[in-house]
Amino acid sequence: MYDNQLPNSLKYANMVYGMQNMENVSFFPSTVHLDSKLTRFHYRYLLQRAISKFKWTLPKYISRNYFLYTLYIIGYGFVFNTEEFGTIFNHGTLDGYDIFYQPANAIVSNPLLNKVRIMRIGEECSIIKLNPDYHGISDICKYYAELLAMAGSALQTNLINSKFAYIFGAKNNTVAQTFKKIYDDIASGQPAVFADKKLYDDNGNLSIQVFSQDVKNVYIGDQLLTDIRNILNDFDSIVGINNANTEKKERMLTDEVNANNFETNAISYVQFDTLQDSIKKSNEMFPDYKIEVSYREEDNVTNGQQSKDNPVDNVPD
Secondary structure, three states: OOHHHOOHHHHOOOOOHHHHHHHHHOOOOOOOOOOOHHHHHHHHHHHHHHHOOEEEEOOOOOOHHHHHHHHHHHOEEEEEEEOOOEEEEEOOEEEOOOOOOOOOEEEEOOOOOOOOEEEEEOOOEEEEEOOOOOOOOHHHHHHHHHHHHHHHHHHHHHHHHOOOOOEEEEOOHHHHHHHHHHHHHHHOOOOOOOOOHHHEOOOOOEOEEEEOOOHHHHOOHHHHHHHHHHHHHHHHHHHOOOOOOOOOOOOEEHHHHHHHHHHHHHHHHHHHHHHHHHHHHHHHHOOOOOOEEEEOOOOOEEOOEEOOOOOOOEEOO
């Protein structure tokens, strides 16, 4: 996959060469992955869907798009002081390790800065990261984008096949044109259509063969739509977005709702705690560059318990 085939969200995220190269080599073998416009459409949609989980309060002089896409695709970024622009947030590269085998240094190269910056994390700069392992969620978005692309293309194919027309076989072109005229008359709403008896064979049957596909048994669009909904629900559960459990046959009890909500928020809890910890340290180092993050909406479930404001005895399908 070449650079111009990257998803738009990757191309406009100001990614460093190493990150783009990592994205490229992950598409092997090409027969396993779907690199199509449909995949890139779903990737962009899923990435924005995941970003919507948290609400951010950022400094005035910062590009919100750059900050969020750097954080969610690359996984981390650095806050540090510059002579030219004051305190800024910028992506970079991790270098070295400390006694706990955690990254020790940050290397930032920006063409608008007068030199390459090599800084000690926690002393000369702070790091803001999304996950404890310093990764973003690009791999998650790409995996589910490929699943949605396959399901979507299958749905398109099935809808086309469900419109399969009748095929009539006639003994010659004259007979074929005659039957075509008869069909046009029937389709136009004629109350009665009269045909030449020469169109019948010696046994009194129409001299035509009809091929008809069983469209009802071929159509699986409703099942594919359910699969697409389940894929989205699975993605939402991974990134921490509340969703309806469509696989339940009848009703969900309160305990089942709580269990599902905890599973849904498991990773978002880890991300939120990681963000809170790194942002707290950054704000202490750079009080003039204050960053805040919170959940966009208060969930009905807090710490695995059902909210008293919205008790649920049972939840319909």
